[in-house]
Each structure stands twice: as C-alpha cells, then as structure tokens.
Amino acid sequence: MSHILSPLDIKLLRDLWRIRGQAAAIMFVIAAGLALYVMSDGMLGSLKETRRAYYERQQFADAFAPVKRAPNYLLEDIQNLPGVARAEGRVVGGAIIDLPDVSQPITSQVLSAPEHGRASLNLLHIVTGRTVDITRADEIVLLEPFARAHGLNPGDSILVTLHGAQRRLDIVGLALSPEFVYAINPGDFAPDDSRVSVFWMGREAIGKAFDLDGAFNQVILEFAKDASEPAILDALDRILAPYGATGAYGRDEQISNKYLMEEMDQLSKMAVILPPIFLAVAVFLLNIVLTRMIQTEREQIGLLKAFGYSNVEVGWHYAKFVLAISLGGAALGCLGGMALGRMIAGVYQQFYKFPFLIFAAHASTFVISIAVTSAAALLGVTFAVRQAATLSPAVAMRPPAPPDYSKTAKVFRAIERYVDQPSRIVLRGLVRRPVRAAVTCLGIGAAMALAVMMRFNQDAIEYMMDVNFDVMDRSDVSVTFIEPQSDAVILELKRIDGVYAVEPQRNTPVMMRHGLAEHLGSITGTLPEPTLNRAVDTDLRSIYVRSDGVILSEPLMEKLQLAPGDLVTFEVREGRRPTIDLPVAGVANTMIGLPAYFEIGALNRALGDGPLVSSAYMQIDANKRDEIYRKLKDMPTIAGVAMQKESRDAFQKMIDEGPGTFRYIFTLFSVLIAVGVVYNSARIALAERRRDLASLRVLGFTRGEAAFILLGELAVLTVLALPIGGSLGYLMSSYIAKAFSTELYQIPVVLSWNSYGIATITVLVSAAVSGLLVQRDVNKLDLVRALKTRE
Amino acid sequence: MRRRIAVSETASPVGSVFKAEGVTKVYGTGRAAVHALRGVSLDIPEGDLVVLLGPSGSGKSTFLNIVGGLDRATEGRVLFRDTDLTALSDARLTDYRRRHVGFVFQFYNLIPSLTAEENVELVTEIAEDPMTPAEALDLVGLAKRRTHFPAELSGGEQQRVAIARAVAKRPTVLFCDEPTGALDSQTGVEVLKVLRDVNQTLGASVLLITHAAATAAMADQVIRFSDGQVASVEHNETKVDPSQISW
Known part of the structure; x- marks a missing residue:
C-alpha cells in the first residue's frame, strides 16, 4: 500500500472523504457548467460538420x-x-x-x-x-x-x-x-x-x-x-x-440556412456566457474550503516542514487536493455534457431536418474543458496554496492568535444597540471578512440570477405569444394571393358566409437604403387603422399608419441607423420598380421579422398601381370554419392560407418540447449553485466556529440558538443576495435577449413578478435545505471535545 | 419565555448540592471500551469549594462533565439537589446548564467577535436573575477592560472574563477545568483569588480540577481520583489564602 500511495496521498484521500459533502457540492457546480459547455460546443461542432457535409453532398x-x-x-x-x-x-x-x-x-x-x-x-x-x-x-x-x-x-x-x-x-x-x-x-x-x-x-x-x-x-x-x-x-x-x-x-439570407446559422450563433454564445459563471462560483468555493483547511492544518504543515518537506512539496499537496475536486467535476461535467448533448440532438432533429444528426463532442472540447477548469481552479487557490507552502515551521506550530474583531465593533454600532449578543456575533462575522461575505453573497446571487434567467425564457415566450397573437395579429385566417389582386377580392372574401371582417394588405419587395446601410425586405401597405393585423408601439397601443411617411420596426431602425424624421430610400423590386424616398413617421414594436408599414392607398399610388391587394386578414366564425376553408381551397387566386391558431399551437409545441425540457435542467443548475454556495459556506462557518458554538451550548444556549449564530450570517447574505441576484438576472436576461434576438425574431425583455417570486423561492428553499444539513452537525456537536481542543 | 422545568430551585435540607451514586462511564464498546469512571459515589455539600486532583485519565474531567450536564453517565445516578440529572432530556440538561451552572475552561473559550462585556452579556441576556456585566467584570477586576476584544487581552485577563461570564448568572455551581492550566503561576494565583471570592461572596459551590496539588490547600474538600475511582476525600480544617499558594 505504502509503495503505491505516499502517506501524504493517503492523507489527501482521507481529507477528501472527510469533506465529501462539500467536495461533491463543488464538483456538481463545476459539472453543471462544463456539461453546458460540452453540450453547446459539441452540438455546435456537430451542427457545423453535419451542415458542411450535407451542403457539400447535396450541392447546396x-x-x-x-x-x-x-x-x-x-x-x-x-x-x-x-x-x-x-x-x-x-x-x-x-x-x-x-x-x-x-x-x-x-x-x-x-x-x-x-x-x-x-x-x-x-x-x-x-x-x-x-x-x-x-x-x-x-x-x-x-x-x-x-x-x-x-x-x-x-x-x-x-x-x-x-x-x-x-x-x-x-x-x-x-x-x-x-x-x-x-x-x-x-x-x-x-x-x-x-x-x-x-x-x-x-x-x-x-x-x-x-x-x-x-x-x-x-x-x-x-x-x-x-x-x-x-x-x-x-x-x-x-x-x-x-x-x-x-x-x-x-446563402446567408436563405431562410433555412439563416435559422441554422442563428441557432449556431446562439449555441456559441451559450458556450461562452454561462459556463464561466459556474466555474467562477466553483473556484470561489474551492478557495474558501482550501483556505480553511490550511488554517486548521497549520501545525501539520509545520510538522511536515520540520521533517524536511520542501515548500514545493507542501504546495503541491494542496494543489493536488484542488485538482482532485476539479478534475472529478470536469469528468462528471464531460459525461453529463455528452448525455445532455444526446438529448438535445434529439430535440434538434425534430426541428432541423438533416438526414442524420449525431451529437459528437470533439476531443478538443474535453481537453479545453479539463484544462480550463484545472487552470481556473489552481489560479483561484494560488494565494491559499502559496500561504501554505511558505508558512515557516516555527510559526505554523504556534497556535494562531485569536481572530481580531476589534475593528468590527464600529461598523454596526448604530444597529447593535438594539440587538442581542448572538445577533452581534452574526453582524461582526460579516464585517470581519467583508470580501468573503461579499463573494458568498454574489455566489448566492448568481444562483438567484440563474433562476431568474430561467424564468425569463418562459416570460419572454409568453409575452411574445400574447403580443403577437392577441395584440398585433388578431385575425383567424390570412390568405396570400398568387399575384396582387384588385381589391374586389376583398369583397369576394367578405361575401363568404361566416366571414366577419376582411382587411387588405399590399406587400411589395424593396431594398431599403439609408446612407451605407441597406436591408432587403418588404414594405407592408395597410389600412390607416387596421384592427386585425396592426402595428403597435412599445406600449402596445396601435399606431396610425400614415400616407406621408413609413412606420418602421425598431430593429429595422437600428439596422438602417435611422432616427424618426430621417428619409429612407425604397427601391421597389416589383412592377415598374420605382424608387421612393419616404420619411420615418413612427417606430413600431415587433416580434418577428423587420416590418415597415405604409398606408395601402399611398403605397399603391407610389407603385403606380391601382387599388391592389396581395394578402388579406380575416376574422371568421369558428363554427363555419370548414365551409370557409372549402371555399378558400376553390379560389384559384389564392397561393397560401395561414391559420393563426395553428401557428400558435406549433409555437407552443416547440417551446414545450425544446426549451421546455431545458427549463428543468437549468432550474436544477441554479439549485446546485445555491446549495453549493450555502452548504459550503455553512460547513466552513461550522468548522471555524465549532468551539464558539460548543461554548455557547455549554453556557446553556439551545441548539436552535447556537444554529442561529451559525446560520444567521448566511441568512443575512442570502436575503441580501436576492435583490442583487434579481437585478443581475434582469441584466443577464436583457443581455441574452439582445444577444439572441435576430432579424428573424426579437426577444423582448420581460420578467414578471411571479418569476422573481419563483426564483426567490428556489433560492430560499435551496439555502434552507443546506442550512438544515449543517444544523444536523450542530446537533451532533461533541461539547466536551470541542472545548478541550485548542483552536 | 422558556418553559420552566422541574429542576429544584432551593437548596436541599440535607445540604448536598450533588449526590453521585455508583456513577460509571464507558466510552466505546467491546474490546475498545474505555472505563473512564468505575462506580463513583460522592456527596458534595452546598457552598463548598472542592478541588479535584488526580493524574491524566483518572476520571476527574469525566466526572465534572457529567455533573455539569455536558455528558451522560453510562450507569448510576447523579442528583442535583432533588433532581436526577441522568434522567433529564437533552433540552432539560441545556436548561439546567443555563440556569444553574457556570463553566470555566483551560482555554477560556471566549467568543472572539464579542468584547469582554459582551461576552458576559451573552449569558446575562438568557439568565433569570443575573448581575450586570459591569458588576461581574468588577468582581474579577476587569472593569476597565470591558470594551476590549479577546484578541486585545492577555491570557489571565481572558480567563478572568471567562470567570465573570460564568458567575454573572449567579450560578448554583461553578465548574472549573484546569482554569490555571494555560497561565503562569502569578496570573494563576490571581484567577484562584477570584474563584475564592466568588465562592465566598456569592455562595456558589465551586468544583475545581487542577494539576497543581498545591491548590488543594485553599479547598474545603479535596477529592482525589485514580483510575476512574475516588481514591480519597479530605476535609481541610483550615483553608490557605490563594496568595500563599505557588507552583
């Protein structure tokens, strides 16, 4: 045995076993981050390679x-x-x-x-x-x-x-x-x-x-x-x-390819945005665990050095401890990432129709994962390891002086007058290690932010659905015509039994230019005050569509670098192909595409056409749906029919099957972070305060009162972390909305109070469970032994 | 308000604060079993200053922990006045410590984040009829150091704060496990003087474990432990002033 493992290595293994709960918590945090990375990076690679091979073979x-x-x-x-x-x-x-x-x-x-x-x-x-x-x-x-x-x-x-x-x-x-x-x-x-x-x-x-x-x-x-x-x-x-x-x-404007590229773009963003958050939290946890460990092992370190172990050997011993945890987490993360990848490949295959799509993470993905994790972990604990390595044996074997709290008394003096001694212990504990308190708070905040972000996904989707289907497009059916038709067709549609209302639209392809910016899209001619399919502003009030200027969607304004009042050039790509200059008369909110609105009569005049329509939005009696559909099928001028309800159902289905599944995984991840941070912090606090707590128990404090002192500090930090994490979650959601919005659809930044509530509950429950786990150890506190040991 | 429990409040007519009957303590089981106490029976009078002597492992600390409500006997009974401590639940033992017992340890066990005065307040806040922290600190001669943190106090001062903290609740008994063990002789004597004063002015029984046999001279009663049993019990006719003691 001794030939295989040095005594120091055996100590290392036993130490790991002793703090297995904490080590596992840290490993899971690392694993969660890496799984995300392996999944998104691997999926990205798979999509890229599959797309390349497929395009090449099919001569795209x-x-x-x-x-x-x-x-x-x-x-x-x-x-x-x-x-x-x-x-x-x-x-x-x-x-x-x-x-x-x-x-x-x-x-x-x-x-x-x-x-x-x-x-x-x-x-x-x-x-x-x-x-x-x-x-x-x-x-x-x-x-x-x-x-x-x-x-x-x-x-x-x-x-x-x-x-x-x-x-x-x-x-x-x-x-x-x-x-x-x-x-x-x-x-x-x-x-x-x-x-x-x-x-x-x-x-x-x-x-x-x-x-x-x-x-x-x-x-x-x-x-x-x-x-x-x-x-x-x-x-x-x-x-x-x-x-x-x-x-x-x-190719990059080809619709299928464009969606595919945007999906890949999102995957690559996901690969770099989220994993570092997990890694940062894990490194912080490793740092506090190791710092504490070195503190309690001062005498052992002194002894090792007295026996002739070098600084490097002592430093390496602790570095190995950190590496063991981070490599364990990395391995778990790679496996988890593979499993997640396979799962997501299944989801992708429902939406992206390749002849085959196999999730295969490249070896480099794993190498990068493991290398970055180890490097980050080691870098994060450099200070603690160096402290251990350079501890002089004489100093190490002397007990450390009692921690000096003399500077902490001033900070909360105003409040302290009103609180009891246990509360003072809690407050001063916070003040004495402000950096650790702040980082712990941030760590819990990160869990909160993540939980908020997960909910944001859902809120944004619900909002998009509501706004698009209940506010902007309130029609039941829309039809597009093979060619622009005389507006007599509107009357024809109105005459169908069961049709309540019909509204015309004229769409024409245009190249829009402003300065050097350009956009190939289309201009939509509508009634001045349409009721079925309308433009709305950011407050969701309908916009009056004018004949003396265009209403542009916000992302289009951005793309063309326009301000209200600026002139835009429209080169029409249809019919007589006129070029029209129009001022921007208003800005519209939008969820899909980059629409531009103009009054239909004015558009037709500008095109040199009579009263033509290219599509129509209809409101119908649901009971007469089948007869109406039959009539529409028989109209030779109709190129396409779209049913609003079906669009909505398809969207709901996609959300439930795709991102819906991930919602649970992400919630699990935020729970992992919250538990990881709170549990570790509580364990460390328990280790540091073991003797204080035992003293309090001996003085007649009950278990609950002793636990209050231990967990009070964390409770304060958790409560502080909630608003911080909430704001952080909002910022991250805004960033993600911006990063993931495309020309094809715009993701709104909406977060309901309900979501903050659920995120708060997630974090609080995770924190409470972690607290309870540690409370068990308070209950088992061996009073006699704790008192006999010199700190 | 905490629930009142059935620990008798008044001194028993027979004048014993503790009565131990056949107390045995075994750590571990089977071959690894260690017999720390092997049937200890003792009677400790109310208000006495008792010194417990004996080599390491003789069982004196184990005995102190059991009568102090920190540990439980494997067999036998310990009566505090009329209450059988061995029959009390954990919560009641906590309450017993809270209301009747003061502890002083070799390594002081002060809370580093609280000042001297606040360390005392920690106890006065939960006690029923405590003295003020100022009074308690005055009693140990540390009135002027009350706003100092443990890190700013010497070992002897820290131990005196620990004593102030232990006596502030006006305990029925004060347990001291090697209170002078970490101190030099001169400082140790100061601490002993404080303990004697507490015994005399507050009327609290004091049980004091020490390695310094000379300390026995200041006790009413000296109990020697050996191999988990009581080797001898002596009564001092005349007690020596702590200032006369040195080791």
Whole structure:
C-alpha cells in the first residue's frame, strides 16, 4: 500500500472523504457548467460538420435570384459572369394541397426537381422511393417530414391546386433537401411538420403549370473559388432587373440556412456566457474550503516542514487536493455534457431536418474543458496554496492568535444597540471578512440570477405569444394571393358566409437604403387603422399608419441607423420598380421579422398601381370554419392560407418540447449553485466556529440558538443576495435577449413578478435545505471535545 | 419565555448540592471500551469549594462533565439537589446548564467577535436573575477592560472574563477545568483569588480540577481520583489564602 500511495496521498484521500459533502457540492457546480459547455460546443461542432457535409453532398447553391419570368437563354450570360461556376434556372411556385382528412387548405411550395443525371444544384436526399421521371407530368417528390405527419407514402396521390388549376399528383418519393433543413412558414414562430409542405415535380410539367415554358423564375448559383459574392449579386441584379428581379441573395439570407446559422450563433454564445459563471462560483468555493483547511492544518504543515518537506512539496499537496475536486467535476461535467448533448440532438432533429444528426463532442472540447477548469481552479487557490507552502515551521506550530474583531465593533454600532449578543456575533462575522461575505453573497446571487434567467425564457415566450397573437395579429385566417389582386377580392372574401371582417394588405419587395446601410425586405401597405393585423408601439397601443411617411420596426431602425424624421430610400423590386424616398413617421414594436408599414392607398399610388391587394386578414366564425376553408381551397387566386391558431399551437409545441425540457435542467443548475454556495459556506462557518458554538451550548444556549449564530450570517447574505441576484438576472436576461434576438425574431425583455417570486423561492428553499444539513452537525456537536481542543 | 422545568430551585435540607451514586462511564464498546469512571459515589455539600486532583485519565474531567450536564453517565445516578440529572432530556440538561451552572475552561473559550462585556452579556441576556456585566467584570477586576476584544487581552485577563461570564448568572455551581492550566503561576494565583471570592461572596459551590496539588490547600474538600475511582476525600480544617499558594 505504502509503495503505491505516499502517506501524504493517503492523507489527501482521507481529507477528501472527510469533506465529501462539500467536495461533491463543488464538483456538481463545476459539472453543471462544463456539461453546458460540452453540450453547446459539441452540438455546435456537430451542427457545423453535419451542415458542411450535407451542403457539400447535396450541392447546396451559394446564391439565389428570384425573378418574375426570365428566358432560359439568359442563363448563358449568367454562367459567363466572373466567379460563377454553375448557374441553373428553375421554377418555384406556390400550391395548395387538399388532404381529405384535413379541412383547412395547406399551403405548399413547389419547385422544379433537380435532375440527378446532370450536375444539378440543391440535390434532393431521397429517403424512400425515387425521384421524378422528367417525362411524367403527374409525379412528385414530397418533403419527408410533411409526408410522415400525414401518413403519406410513395404510391399515394394528393389533390393539388397549381396556379389555379386542381390536379391529382402521384407521390413517387419522399425527400429531404438542404434548402429546407429548417422549414418554417412565413410569419410563423416555429416549424410545424404537418403544415410546412414542399414538393418537387418535373421541370417541364411545372414550367407548363406556371406558364414558364422555356423560362425560369429563379436562378441558383454555385460560386467558383475566390468569387466575390457582392459583385456577383450586383451583376445578377443588373442582368435580371428587366425580368422582375426582387433581389439576389446569398446563402446567408436563405431562410433555412439563416435559422441554422442563428441557432449556431446562439449555441456559441451559450458556450461562452454561462459556463464561466459556474466555474467562477466553483473556484470561489474551492478557495474558501482550501483556505480553511490550511488554517486548521497549520501545525501539520509545520510538522511536515520540520521533517524536511520542501515548500514545493507542501504546495503541491494542496494543489493536488484542488485538482482532485476539479478534475472529478470536469469528468462528471464531460459525461453529463455528452448525455445532455444526446438529448438535445434529439430535440434538434425534430426541428432541423438533416438526414442524420449525431451529437459528437470533439476531443478538443474535453481537453479545453479539463484544462480550463484545472487552470481556473489552481489560479483561484494560488494565494491559499502559496500561504501554505511558505508558512515557516516555527510559526505554523504556534497556535494562531485569536481572530481580531476589534475593528468590527464600529461598523454596526448604530444597529447593535438594539440587538442581542448572538445577533452581534452574526453582524461582526460579516464585517470581519467583508470580501468573503461579499463573494458568498454574489455566489448566492448568481444562483438567484440563474433562476431568474430561467424564468425569463418562459416570460419572454409568453409575452411574445400574447403580443403577437392577441395584440398585433388578431385575425383567424390570412390568405396570400398568387399575384396582387384588385381589391374586389376583398369583397369576394367578405361575401363568404361566416366571414366577419376582411382587411387588405399590399406587400411589395424593396431594398431599403439609408446612407451605407441597406436591408432587403418588404414594405407592408395597410389600412390607416387596421384592427386585425396592426402595428403597435412599445406600449402596445396601435399606431396610425400614415400616407406621408413609413412606420418602421425598431430593429429595422437600428439596422438602417435611422432616427424618426430621417428619409429612407425604397427601391421597389416589383412592377415598374420605382424608387421612393419616404420619411420615418413612427417606430413600431415587433416580434418577428423587420416590418415597415405604409398606408395601402399611398403605397399603391407610389407603385403606380391601382387599388391592389396581395394578402388579406380575416376574422371568421369558428363554427363555419370548414365551409370557409372549402371555399378558400376553390379560389384559384389564392397561393397560401395561414391559420393563426395553428401557428400558435406549433409555437407552443416547440417551446414545450425544446426549451421546455431545458427549463428543468437549468432550474436544477441554479439549485446546485445555491446549495453549493450555502452548504459550503455553512460547513466552513461550522468548522471555524465549532468551539464558539460548543461554548455557547455549554453556557446553556439551545441548539436552535447556537444554529442561529451559525446560520444567521448566511441568512443575512442570502436575503441580501436576492435583490442583487434579481437585478443581475434582469441584466443577464436583457443581455441574452439582445444577444439572441435576430432579424428573424426579437426577444423582448420581460420578467414578471411571479418569476422573481419563483426564483426567490428556489433560492430560499435551496439555502434552507443546506442550512438544515449543517444544523444536523450542530446537533451532533461533541461539547466536551470541542472545548478541550485548542483552536 | 422558556418553559420552566422541574429542576429544584432551593437548596436541599440535607445540604448536598450533588449526590453521585455508583456513577460509571464507558466510552466505546467491546474490546475498545474505555472505563473512564468505575462506580463513583460522592456527596458534595452546598457552598463548598472542592478541588479535584488526580493524574491524566483518572476520571476527574469525566466526572465534572457529567455533573455539569455536558455528558451522560453510562450507569448510576447523579442528583442535583432533588433532581436526577441522568434522567433529564437533552433540552432539560441545556436548561439546567443555563440556569444553574457556570463553566470555566483551560482555554477560556471566549467568543472572539464579542468584547469582554459582551461576552458576559451573552449569558446575562438568557439568565433569570443575573448581575450586570459591569458588576461581574468588577468582581474579577476587569472593569476597565470591558470594551476590549479577546484578541486585545492577555491570557489571565481572558480567563478572568471567562470567570465573570460564568458567575454573572449567579450560578448554583461553578465548574472549573484546569482554569490555571494555560497561565503562569502569578496570573494563576490571581484567577484562584477570584474563584475564592466568588465562592465566598456569592455562595456558589465551586468544583475545581487542577494539576497543581498545591491548590488543594485553599479547598474545603479535596477529592482525589485514580483510575476512574475516588481514591480519597479530605476535609481541610483550615483553608490557605490563594496568595500563599505557588507552583
């Protein structure tokens, strides 16, 4: 035995065993932080690698340029542009699918199928069946998740309205596509497999259906190496402008890819924001535990040195103690991170449709985890270890002088007049070690902040749902038209039995410019005072939409660096393509996208159009829903129908399945921090005060009274930590809202009192449980022994 | 208000403050069992100053801890006046210490975060009819040092504060385990004088453990312990003033 482990190592193991409760608490705090890191960093790596491989294999295009109708011969010009490796013209359109068991019409995208024989871009990943036979006009390949959601398989056929004409099409294969990794309906918060449909059909058949024989309405490109994306996009816009181009965009504006990139961005932020908080708390705990240990082992240290152990050997002994705990925590964290990663990979697969997605943390993730943890832990205890190492043996073997409290009496003099002696002991304990008290308070505060942040997630989501679905969009159904229609269509919709109200909107694609800033988006023309889908200000009051200026959403103002009153240039990418300068007349609050509002009549006049509408919002009688849906399915001008309730349900489902699960894990983490800090602090306080407490017990103080002195200090710090942690939680929530808000959706900073309440209860209960654990030790205090030992 | 308990308040007519009957204390079990006390029977008169002598491990501290309510006997009975201490619950033992007992230890055991006066107040706050902290400190000659913290006091001064703290509640008995053990002879004598004064002016019984056999000269009664048993009990006809003692 003695050959394997030196006596010092045996001492180390026994010391670890003796403080196993504390060591475990610290390990768990480290493990929680590292698990988060391993999970987010590993997931990030997995997503990156999967995406890279998938895009490469399926030849995912580098740029996209939609047009209204361009002749095929134009492709040659595009192909010859410098930096373009491959150009392909295709047809993209909208369709409505009528499934027998689904009353509402389902909006679908339809694309010309890439031809696998040729070197095509955006190849399909066929999951079952085969791709379409280009000589057949009635074959389609259907997006696999949608097919699965409705139990559709190759061999089945579906009824589809294509450009106003209804036909029956045969499903020959189910596929995934790099274009639709994250498939979401426009205006939705969350993807919903059962409502997001895409199908592919033969180039010739789709060309005929959309009157695009010998023509295309979208170009997709592959860049050559070292191509300049902006130059190519500009050239594309120039070549395609006469053909109704709405603006070419690169991969980073492609919607599915954009969501994917933003998800990865959030993961990378999560990997660097949260773990350091856990690590900092753990290092602090290690520090107080080690400092205390060295204090009580002064004589042993002196003895070791008297025997001839060097400073380095003594220092290394204590460093090993710290390393043992931090490496234990790191190992636990890596394992936990793997488990969390596997779990989250399952969640991701529900929303991100890759052919495969396997969570695999890279070895470097583990190396970094372990290295950073050990380094942080050692750095955190440098001072304590150095103190132990350099203690002179003579000094070490003398008992330390009683701690000097003579300076603490002044601090609370005003209050102390009114409190009893036990309370004074508590107050002076706080004052004597202000740094430790402050850091303990911060540690508990961190737990509070974390608990608040967890609740923030939920509050923000609830607020987004409420504002979006109850305040901004109060419609039941919205329809978009294939082409802008005469406003007579509004009357037609109003005439449907069961429709209470219909409101028109005109959307037109525009490039907005202000100075050097630009944004490719769209401008929304609405009634001056719409009631179903409206713009609201930050106080959620509706904004009057004007005809002499635009109302822009707040993040759009920021992106374009605008102030109210500034002029914005709108280059319309539709119809006559006019360029309009308009002043900013107001700022709107927004949850999704970056909308810009303008009065519909004024917009139509500016476009040189008559009274046209491109979509309509409707309020309907829920009892007559099915008949109304049937009527809508039969209207040839309608490209898509969106149901508000379904958007809301899909969002709720995503929250429950994705972030919902994580809520519990994070709550557990905040409990771990609170318990870790309070339990350790209480254990240390008990160790330091063992004799004082025993003296008090001997003097006739009851266990409760003795525990008051021990735990009173922590109670004060916990109570102080609540407002500090609450504010910290608010700040962190604001930061996260800002960091995680994107052009696609904006996260509001909302925290209900209810959430502060729940966070407070979480922390208080954790603290109380930790206190009770230590109280047990107070009860077991051996009075006789404690008194006999010299401190 | 704390619950009143059935520890008798008044001196018993027979004049004994403690009666020990066959007290045995065994630590551990089986082979590892250590017999610290092997059937000790003693009678300690009310108001006496009793010195307990004996080598280390002779059982005198164990005896003191049991009659002081810090520890429990394995067998036998200890009567405090009419109350059987061995039958008391933990809470009642705490109450017994709170109301009747004062302790003085070798290492003073002052609370470092409280001043001399506050250390005394710690006890007067929970006692029923205490003297004021000032009176108590005056009694041990430390009136002028009352605002000092333990860290600012010498060993002898700290021990006198500990005595002030122990006597401030006007205890029925004062237990002192090696109160002079950590002090030099001259300071030790000062402490002994204070103990004698407490015994005489307050009428408290004092049980004093010491290694310094010379101290026996100031006692009413000297009990010698040996190997967990009482070796002898002596009564001093004439008591010597502490100033005459040295070791």
